Amino acid sequence: MHDSLSPGPDTATLSVTELNRKVRLLLEGHFDFVWVEGEISNFAAPSSGHWYFSLKDSAAQVRCAMFRNRNQRVRFRPANGDHIRLRCRVSLYEGRGEFQLIAEYMEQAGAGALQAAFEALKTRLLQEGLFDPARKQPLPASVSRLGVITSPTGAAIHDILTVLKRRSPAIEVYILPVAVQGEGAAAQIVAAIERANRLAASGAVPLDALIVGRGGGSLEDLWAFNEEIVARAIAASALPIVSAVGHEVDFSIADMAADQRAATPSAAAEMLSPDQREQLALLAKMEADLRRAVQRKLAEARTRLDHLRSRLKHPGARLREQSQRLDELEQRLIRAQGNLLARKRGELALLESRLLAKSPAPRIQQWQRDMQRLQQRMESAVQVRLQGARRQLAHLAQMLDSxxxxxxxxxxxxxxxxxxxxxxxxxxxxxxxxxxxxxxxxxxxxxxxxxxxxxxxxxxxx
Structure with missing residues (x-):
């Protein structure tokens, strides 16, 4: 007879490590990202580049960690006593069984009022239907002329132009310069959107799409893109708009109103420019799809074989025959896959050779050589004629003199x-x-x- 407090023979006993792991998974699975505000204490920044600190208020505190790949995006150096807001995940440090927050984003707490205004405007415009996916326009399949509304001196325009030069240098870029923060920035952005639409509608500059955005910053820095007039101008635009405001973790009202949101300005440029390597990527995707299809067929065949095997009491020779047949089919599928890939590669090589054969470069070089040869012959003929004329002139002059x-x-x-x-x-x-x-x-x-x-x-x- 067992004591009621003693574990029974079938009761599972957890190690400390297992218990802490279960608690961590429970916490991380239950909580989504949360915002927490408090004062920094016990701040430490070891050589690894990670930050460790406590976040406290008047009644409690919690341990926090912000790893290097995240804290590199913070635009100020935190110190003990700073009042901050964190966007973080709830977790547990298994090694010490210590409850902690894993910070993804940090800002100074002064942005709290702006955040409240942001949430209020977002809720109002969402209820109005301004963010409804049904009213958003699809991006054009091909872009020849692209308008970019941003600061002409910021990092965003440099990143956009760099990506376009690498991926699609033929795209014509029209920069509509605006201030991206500070007083009057929102009005400049609205005026630029309206101007771009007028130019496109009149045919003066037939733009295909617009990128509206800037580089990263604090909530206050990005506020121009959280103004209601900017959201309404984006929603009213006849040109498709990709919003690219800040870094990956930044999210603005403009992002929600735009036809498409890009995590960064570089991502916006990639979204609107076809990559010259897409054909190779497509071929690789076809190969992967074919491989998965073959594997799926094989898995289905194995499943069916297992099912038949379970129904047969004595599979004997028939089972071995079916197994051999399955192997043969597998080999045929593998060969067919290889043949298809080889044929596609051959077709691609043939297309490349045809493209090179139609290149005007050899014909132009031959014309240049012919022109140089004719020029040399013409110069030689002119010299011969000049020398004969000089001799005739000297002879006539001599006769005239006599x-x-x-x-x-x-x-x-x-x-x-x-x-x-x-x-x-x-x-x-x-x-x-x-x-x-x-x-x-x-x-x-x-x-x-x-x-x-x-x-x-x-x-x-x-």
Whole structure:
């Protein structure tokens, strides 16, 4: 007979480790993410990069841990005495059996009023139906012109342009610069959305979609994207809008109103740009789907075989035959899978070779070589013609010089003319006292005739 407080022979006894693990799983499975506010104490930041601290109020405290991959996103350095708000998971540290919170996000507690306003606006717009998935537009299958509404100097535009350059450099990006925080930022964002829609509607800039967003920050930094006027402008946009506000843990009213929400600006760019490697990814997916289909068929065949085996008292030769048949089918399926993959790879290689064969580059290079060859021939022909012309010109100049009266004058002869310019060939053509002009090789003389002498008998006359 057993004592009522003693375990019976069938009662399971847990080790401390098992008990702590069950309690941890119970806590983590029961609680979703919770927000907790309090004051930091016993803050420690060891070399691992993790943070350990207590969060307390006037009546209680709880141990907290924030691991390095999460605390790197916190934009201030917490210290003992800081009043903060945590977004965290409820858990248990099994090693000490200690109840603790695993922090995912931390902000200074001053954001509490903003958080309350955020929740109130979210509830009102949700009840109004502004976030209804039925009113959201699908994103275009292909984007040629993309509008980006963000700060022109922030990290968000750099990340977006970097992703687009890597994935789809042909997409034309139109930046509509706005302030993303501070007074007037919400109005600038609304004006930019309306302007983008006007440009698209008029055909001046036929945009396909818009990205509206900014990099991460505190709730106060992101507040422009939690304004009601921004949410209504996004909901009224005829252009599909992807909201990309902050980091992965940040969530804004703009995200809920947009046609699609991206965790980061980079993710928004990826969402709207086709990756040039998608075909390879699609082929890999087809391979995986085929593999799963084969495995599913094999599993179904094995299940059926097991079922038949359970019904047969003496399976004997028939069971062995079916097993062999199953192996043959498995091998055929594997071969068929390999053949299909090989055929798809061959088709892909053929398409790549056809694409390369149609490239204009070889034809352009041949044209360039032909043009250089023709240019060289033309330059040679021009030089030959020029040299012949120079020789002909020199020859004609020499002949002209030999026939020119100037060469005669250069040997001491002169051409004498009367006052009317008539050339004098006979002394009898003038009288003493007449004025004549003698042209020399260089210059001329004006002369008075003193006397004339007739030509001697036998002198040549013209």
């Amino acid at each position: 026939l020119s009266p100037l060469s005669t004058l250069s040997r001491g002869y002169a051409i004498v003319t009367d006052q009317s310019g008539k050339v004098l060939a006979d002394a009898a053509q003038v009288e003493p006292g007449d004025t004549v002009e003698a042209r020399l090789a260089r210059g001329s003389l004006r002369l008075n005739v003193l006397e004339t002498r007739p030509a001697a008998e036998g002198e040549d006359r013209e």
